[in-house]
Amino acid sequence: MALFPGATAGHEPVSGRVLLQAAGLALLASISPTALLIAATFLASARPRLTATYYLVGAVVMSLVMGIVILVVLRNAHLSHRSEHTPRYALRLGLGVLLLGAAVAVARRGARPSGPAPERPGLLSRMTAAPRPWTAFVVGVLVFAPGATFLAALQVIATARADFRQTAVAVITVVVINVLLVWVPLVVYIVAPEPTTRFLTAINGWLRAHSRTVLMWVLVVAGGIMVGNGIYGLVGG
Numbered sequence: 001m002a003l004f005p006g007a008t009a010g011h012e013p014v015s016g017r018v019l020l021q022a023a024g025l026a027l028l029a030s031i032s033p034t035a036l037l038i039a040a041t042f043l044a045s046a047r048p049r050l051t052a053t054y055y056l057v058g059a060v061v062m063s064l065v066m067g068i069v070i071l072v073v074l075r076n077a078h079l080s081h082r083s084e085h086t087p088r089y090a091l092r093l094g095l096g097v098l099l100l101g102a103a104v105a106v107a108r109r110g111a112r113p114s115g116p117a118p119e120r121p122g123l124l125s126r127m128t129a130a131p132r133p134w135t136a137f138v139v140g141v142l143v144f145a146p147g148a149t150f151l152a153a154l155q156v157i158a159t160a161r162a163d164f165r166q167t168a169v170a171v172i173t174v175v176v177i178n179v180l181l182v183w184v185p186l187v188v189y190i191v192a193p194e195p196t197t198r199f200l201t202a203i204n205g206w207l208r209a210h211s212r213t214v215l216m217w218v219l220v221v222a223g224g225i226m227v228g229n230g231i232y233g234l235v236g237g
Contacts (some may be wrong), residue, residue, distance in 0.1 A: 018160045019170055025153035026177040028222045031100075033211035035059075035143055036181045038128055040200035043189050045131045052186045054133040058140020059179040066146045067171050073148060088159045093230025095152045106216045139216055140182070149222045150178055173226035173236030 042051040124142065127135045157170045176183075189196040207214075 004006060010231055012186065015087050018156060019173065020201075020227075022153045022156040022170060024214050025149055025156065025222055025225065027180070028218050029149035029153060029180050030180040031214065031218045032143070032181060033207045033214050034124075035179075036185070036200075037204065037207050037211075038124070038139060038143060039182050039185045040204055041128050042131050042136055043185060043200060044197060047133070048184070048193075050133055050148040051131050051136045052182070052189070055140045056179065056182045056186060057135035059144040060175065062138075062141045062144040063146070063150070063175045067150075067175055069144065070151060070154045071158050071167070071171060074155060089230045090158075091155060091230075092152070092226050095148060095155060095235065096223045096226030096228075096230055099148050099152070099219050099226060103216050103219035103223060105209055106212055106219065109212070118152075121208040144179065150174075150219065152222060152226050187220030 039052060039055065042048065042055050045051050050087065070161065124139060127139050131139075154171070155173050157167060159169075160170075162170070185200065
């Protein structure tokens with residue numbers, strides 16, 4: 001039994017268009033103010049490089065494992081077959097509607113006035129308050145639990161007719177892009193620690209104030225792409 005059912009050597013390679021679409025959705029999935037805020041917190045801790053590295057490892061492990069699981073599930077549905085054209089694009093349309101619905105939910109939640117009493121710190125806040133390597137790993141796993149945009153990127157790959165090697169390269173590309181806001185700050189910090197710390201400190205307040213707005217627009221753009229692609233595929237036949 002193949003790891004990725006439906007991905008056999010006789011299939012056509014992942015086209016540049018498919019890979020570009022998957023990478024674009026992964027880029028949208030990577031735009032997470034929460035991920036960047038936590039990266040900034042860990043890079044300002046007592047052991048910045050070690051703590052941020054464990055955070056990166058947790059993010060990669062979660063993204064890669066869930067990416068493989070989701071890909072296998074979608075490939076077992078045989079959506080890469082030509083006969084499954086309608087279900088394939090119907091799924092993309094459904095994912096797009098789900099993303100747009102999530103955008104509406106985020107917008108409504110952000111519009112609610114804040115109550116007079118401060119909220120109790122959540123799990124992530126407590127785990128990042130006094131960061132240690134193992135807690136940083138767990139935070140990476142929790143923060144990078146797959147969302148609908150990441151699922152959309154994997155769906156594009158899963159429905160392409162490609163062999164194991166081509167599929168693996170595409171999945172790795174998506175995972176690397178998905179954790180972009182973790183490894184880029186870490187690499188830049190290693191090269192130039194003081195300027196990186198100053199920059200992350202400077203944008204910290206802006207990110208906290210506008211995180212929901214950023215998330216809403218990411219969901220709107222990703223949802224619009226998936227809805228448009230789904231409708232185009234269904235109408236075009």
